[in-house]
Amino acid sequence: QSVLTQPPSVSGAPGQRVTISCTGSSSNIGAGYDVHWYQQLPGTAPKLLIYGNSNRPSGVPDRFSGSKSGTSASLAITGLQAEDEADYYCQSYDSSLSGSVFGGGTQLTVL
């Protein structure tokens, strides 16, 4: 059971917009700690997609965006493409555990 809660799966048709939620608590997201997102393509290592709630590393398309409010955060993907089919993980810091925590991951299927 992960400290951060994500839906196990989401899906969308090419060109559509999907969002993935990440729900935490008062010891992590709700305490003001930043949320970060990773994309894991099949058989590969996770890759940083969003850092500091809403910042994109160089090379990440602006179709990917992140936001945070209260004890939750969201990753939005617009203009879905087949290559976006992957697992997505959120991550934050937890003051109770004094360390990093991940969400359980969300599998995105492009229909």
Place this chain on the structure above:
Amino acid sequence: QLQLQESGPGLVKPSETLSLTCTVSGGSISSSSYYWGWIRQPPGKGLEWIGSIYYSGSTYYNPSLKSRVTISVDTSKNQFSLKLSSVTAADTAVYYCARQVLSYSSSWYDGDWFDPWGQGTLVTVSS
């Protein structure tokens, strides 16, 4: 650009100690801006942070694994290592090493993220 590569045995017997090394290239592990972390992923499951180390040797660990984990650093070789003792089948996973970026604004710690990651190495615990 910065690259990380995990190395070590792919098979470990139950009750023994798992040992992995992460070699950093394209940059110095002695940079004052970063920690260096280990993360694992059991087959078909999610990510779990194991622990992290600063180049000075300062460490912090996941409380759920703390009693069995030791992370060390060798700045002369630009490497850091993971030891996990008394392993069981539940420790079977892909183990990743990654650079950990700590973020601060004013005097507040905003948290940290991992970038880049090594390719990962599968460690199976079996007799």
